[in-house]
Amino acid sequence: MNPIYKITGKISSSLANTSRKARIVGAGALGLALCAFGAVATAPIAQDDASVPVKSVAEDLALPNLSDQIAALQQDEQQFIHEERVRAGDSLGTMLGRLGVEDAEAQKFIRSNKVARRILTLKNGKRLQAETDENGLLLSLRASLVDKNKAPTTLTIFRDGDSFTAVEAPAKLERRVEMRSREITSSSLYSATDANVDGGSIPDSVVGEIVQMFSTNIDFRGDLKRGDRFNVVYETFWLDGELVKTGRILAGEFINRGVSHQAVWFEDPVTKQGSYYSLDGKSLKKAFLKSPLEFSRVSSGFSNRVHPISGQWKAHKGIDYAASTGTPIRAAGDGTVESIGVSGGYGNMVVIKHWSNYSTAYAHMSRFGSGLRKGTKVSQGQVIGYVGSTGWSTGAHLHYEFRVGNVARDPNTLKNLMAAPLNAGEMARFKMAAADMNHRFSLLTPGGNAMAAR
Known part of the structure; x- marks a missing residue:
């Protein structure tokens, strides 16, 4: 017959300085003891019976010294984080006081250090975050600085031993994607986008x-x-x-008189070039600008004429745009600089190779655009030079040629050319982006859970 064990426990504690002996007999009491002292397994226990031999086991069990643990915690340095917003009439002292900072040396540093002093320029409502120790000494102070004329920065002041250091670094902005839907209730597009319309205003730049x-x-x-x-x-x-700036339109849909017009921005992750496309992948951008100059007049078209210098009747294989010296000249389309430099009677000239067999030439420049050289990639609208009168020229103007297979053509007859189509790889990547934006459009349509999502 298996014996029943009588467990006698001696518990010693430095807090009570007392000891006890407990005699626990029986199945129920033994179970409690096993739980209390961390038993991980149990076995069947026979019922108490006078005929069953009894053995006693005694063991000293020490409780943890709580007073030592509490003392150790009290010795640890405590740090506190406070956050406040600048209020009207705040001085540096009152602002730091609300942040729990009681540190004269920190105030002295902020007032004297050129970088740290920028804290004093914060306007009402701007947020400050301070970290202090239990005595109010400043450990760190952080604020975001937003200037319309500069990129946003984060200013951090932190304790470095017995001194302080101030660092201003570019801020990491949070990017959000906004979705808005509007119905035209008058003849004005802008009236449908103001702040009084449900869902908040739409920035004028987006409109x-x-x-x-x-x-x-x-x-x-x-x-x-x-x-x-x-x-x-x-x-x-x-x-x-806080909203810092509005970025690019990622997708747009306009239903005008029952006809839907859609556009999706697609920037190929391989080529890093982007443009707007319809949902079927057709570019919405014209391949070439109507004119390389924003403000000018045509002084000589693509036709036969009497040459102003030789006096001979000959073909004029381009279009002359009269403009003052120094007027910026824009690339008519995306492409690569094929040649740049002095070219005989053309004077200073740039030739850009576009997709397929198209190229454009810009002559008589006074100077070239900054950083431009053979092989440079340019984007439509990028400034590539400035109007001048170099070469065979009687006055400041731009001679512009549009060439197909290196043969000059009248650009007015080709003005509806679309931009280069997407290749197979680009089209596959575009379809993934277009599917996401088309889903967003469906959410914005009436009855489609229209909402502003971020």
Whole structure:
């Protein structure tokens, strides 16, 4: 017959300085003892019976010294983080006081250090975060600085032993994707985007981009009618809960007189070039600008004429744009600089190779664009030089040639050329981006859980 063990426990404690002996007999009491002292397994226990032999086991069990643990915790340095916003009438002292900072040396440093002193320029509502020890000594102070004329920065002041250091570094902005939907209730597009409309205002810069995106298909001065609507998905960038800037429109949809016009921004991750496309992958951008100059007049077209210097009747294989010296000249389309330099009677000239067999030439420049050389990639609209009168020229103007297979053509006969189509790899990547934006459009349509999402 198995014996029943009688467990006698002697518990010693430095707090009570007492000892006890406990005699625990029986199945129920033994179970409690096993739980209390960390038993990980149990076995069947026979019922108490006078005929069963009994053995006693005694063991000293020490409780943890709580007083030592409490003392150790009290010796650890305690750190506290406080956050406040600047209020009207705040001085440096009152601001630091609300942050729990009681540190004269920190105040002295902030007032004397050129970088740290920028804290004093914070406007009402701006957020400050301070870390202090239990005595109010400053360990670190952080603030975000947003200047309309500069990139946002983060200013950090931190204790370095018995002194302080101030560092200002570029801020890491939080990118959000905003979704908005509006219905035209008057003849004005902008009236549908103000702050009084449900869902908040839409930035004017976004509205301007919408107009630019769809202006080739919609006359925004005369084609709009009540009931037209548009959906737009665009980027915003935030710092510490504050809107810093509005980014690019990622997708737009405009339903005008029952006809839907859609555009999706696609930047190929391989080529790093981007543009707007319809949902089927067709570029919405014209391949070439109507004119390489923003403001000018045509002084000589693509035709036969009497040459102003030789006096002979000959073909004029380009278009001359009269403009003052120094007027910026823009690349008519995306491409690569094929040649740059002095070219006989053309004077200072740049030739750009575009997709397929198209190229454009810009002559008589006074000077070239900064950083431009053979092989440089240029984007449509990029400044590549400035109007001048070099070479065979009687006055400041731009001689512009549009060439197909190196043969000059009248650009007015080819003005509807579309930009280069996407190749197979680009098209596959575009379809993934377009599918996501098309899903967002469906959420913004009436009854489609229209909402502003971030």
